[in-house]
Every structure is written in structure tokens, then in C-alpha cells.
Amino acid sequence: MNEDFPKNEVEFDRRFRHEQACLDYLFQLRWPEGFICPDCGHGEYWKSARALYLCRKCQKQISVTSGTIFHGAKKPLTVWFKALWWFSTRKSGVNATTLQELLGLGSYRTAWCWLQKLRTCTIFPDRKPLSGEVEADEFYLGGKSSGKRGRGADHKCKVAVAVERQGRKLGRLRMQVIDDCSSAQLLPFAKGNIVDGSRISTDGWKGYNGLEKDFVHHRVLSAQSENKESVLPGVHLVISLVKRVILGTFQGRFDSKYLQRYLDEYVFRFNRRTSKSPGKRFWRIMQQAVCSPPLTNQALRLGTT
Numbered sequence: 001m002n003e004d005f006p007k008n009e010v011e012f013d014r015r016f017r018h019e020q021a022c023l024d025y026l027f028q029l030r031w032p033e034g035f036i037c038p039d040c041g042h043g044e045y046w047k048s049a050r051a052l053y054l055c056r057k058c059q060k061q062i063s064v065t066s067g068t069i070f071h072g073a074k075k076p077l078t079v080w081f082k083a084l085w086w087f088s089t090r091k092s093g094v095n096a097t098t099l100q101e102l103l104g105l106g107s108y109r110t111a112w113c114w115l116q117k118l119r120t121c122t123i124f125p126d127r128k129p130l131s132g133e134v135e136a137d138e139f140y141l142g143g144k145s146s147g148k149r150g151r152g153a154d155h156k157c158k159v160a161v162a163v164e165r166q167g168r169k170l171g172r173l174r175m176q177v178i179d180d181c182s183s184a185q186l187l188p189f190a191k192g193n194i195v196d197g198s199r200i201s202t203d204g205w206k207g208y209n210g211l212e213k214d215f216v217h218h219r220v221l222s223a224q225s226e227n228k229e230s231v232l233p234g235v236h237l238v239i240s241l242v243k244r245v246i247l248g249t250f251q252g253r254f255d256s257k258y259l260q261r262y263l264d265e266y267v268f269r270f271n272r273r274t275s276k277s278p279g280k281r282f283w284r285i286m287q288q289a290v291c292s293p294p295l296t297n298q299a300l301r302l303g304t305t
């Protein structure tokens with residue numbers, strides 16, 4: 001597909017000043033090879049209104065925003081596009097209070113819902129699993145420390161994390177909320193996010209038993225050691241960065257229902273931290289936005305997706 005995106009904010013502002021320009025952009029992203037009826041696959045249409053297309057074969061009426069996160073949007077697309085621009089191009093993203101101020105939205109609630117929708121667009125189904133040298137570990141967020149060793153402690157959100165090592169540098173990252181730190185949770189996380197045959201370094205935690213079946217498993221230390229930061233430096237650096245962002249944003253109070261979405265957003269930014277092209281990040285989120293099923297506000301609150 002043609003990479004078509006504004007290169008910077010000046011270009012963005014010039015290009016997406018009017019509703020029609022936003023509609024044209026959505027059309028082009030949704031149907032890069034030309035219109036296709038989502039019901040019958042037919043390629044010919046009549047234009048029945050500004051953003052409405054009528055399939056010439058089955059007569060289905062399709063809005064260019066239906067089946068996208070913009071479905072049923074009450075605010076103009078120009079405002080949504082600006083939100084998506086800030087969300088995808090600002091280095092540390094944007095929080096709901098700031099977004100509300102920047103866009104002049106009526107309520108914090110609206111800004112919060114918009115951000116939740118945008119976060120669902122940060123994971124791409126075609127993303128490639130990690131490979132090569134990988135460090136894996138888990139960490140905990142929220143809850144009170146029970147005094148027990150972290151892996152057994154209750155009332156905390158547990159997160160599995162894996163990051164590529166490329167010499168001294170870090171590569172790409174994956175994070176997933178897990179129910180507990182058993183191998184029943186940790187092994188599927190590894191299988192789902194890392195290419196078979198990769199070399200995975202972990203500490204000696206028993207939950208990693210079994211990794212050697214599909215990977216080259218390297219145990220760095222026994223699970224009892226207090227000083228594992230020095231031996232799995234990559235993954236521990238990432239964990240401290242993530243904790244700082246999540247706890248800094250929510251002052252330690254966050255709803256565990258939404259944690260995966262915050263982690264997804266973090267991973268999106270982390271994996272593009274060296275990209276020089278803000279517009280490309282905008283384009284990638286936008287591509288995802290046009291094929292994400294619309295979320296009702298209720299589904300957003302329940303965190304069911």
C-alpha cells in the first residue's frame with residue numbers, strides 16, 4: 001500500500017482542515033484498491049450522500065466510517081484526526097485531561113473514551129514476533145505488598161514482559177497481563193510472542209520450566225537471587241521505565257481492567273522510539289482505526305475488548 005501521510009504537523013494541519021479531506025483519506029485507507037462492498041464483495045457503487053456509498057449489486061448502504069473507530073462519531077472527523085495525530089506523534093502520548101484541553105472537548109469522560117478507542121488501534125495483527133536474543137521476566141503493578149515474594153503476592157496485576165537484545169541495544173518489546181506466574185501463563189506468552197528457536201534468557205523461576213522445548217533457554221540466576229538487575233539488564237530497564245510511566249500517570253491507582261490497553265500503547269511507542277517519522281506513526285494507527293470494530297462506550301468501560 002502507498003505510504004501516504006503528512007510528514008509533520010504543518011502538513012497535517014494544511015491537509016486535514018476540512019471534513020471532506022478526512023473522508024477522502026478514510027476511503028483511501030479502507031479501500032486502497034477501490035470500493036468493495038463489505039456484504040457482497042461487489043466493486044461498483046453509487047454515492048448517495050457525502051459519506052455514504054450504495055452497493056450497486058446488493059443495494060447495501062455503507063458509510064465510510066462504519067466498521068471503523070469513527071463509527072457514529074458525533075464530533076467532526078477533523079477533531080478526531082487531530083486527536084489521533086497527537087496520540088500517535090507525541091513522544092509520551094497524551095492524557096485525557098490534556099486531550100480535553102487541546103481539543104476543547106466538553107467533558108473529561110469524552111476525552112477518556114477517545115483515548116481508550118485509540119489505544120485499541122496500537123496492536124497490529126500482522127506484527128512479527130520477537131526473535132534472536134530475548135530477555136523475559138514478569139513484574140507487578142498496584143496492590144499492597146503482602147510481604148510475600150512478588151510472584152506469590154496477591155492483589156497485584158502481573159505482567160509478563162519480553163524484549164529483544166541486539167548487542168548492548170534493546171530491540172522490540174512485548175507485554176501481557178497474566179493471571180499468575182505459572183508456566184501455564186508464561187509459556188503461552190512466550191509461544192505467542194517469540195519465534196521458535198530464539199534464545200530466551202530468564203531467571204531461575206520454575207514458571208519458565210518447559211521453555212527449552214521450543215526455544216534455547218538460558219537461565220541466568222536462581223530465583224532466590226536479589227540482584228537480578230545486573231544479569232537481565234535489558235528487561236529490567238524496560239520494567240523500571242514502564243512502572244515509572246504507569247505509576248506516574250495514575251499515581252498508583254489505576255483500574256486493572258484497562259491495564260492491557262496502557263501496556264499496548266506503551267509497547268507501540270517503545271517499538272517506534274527511534275522512528276524519525278511522526279507521520280508514519282499517525283498512518284499506522286489510522287490504518288488500524290479503519291479496520292477496528294467500533295466499540296460502544298459500554299464495552300470500553302467494561303474493558304471487554
Ligand SMILES: [Zn+2]
Binds near residue numbers: 041055057058
Ligand atoms: Zn453489496
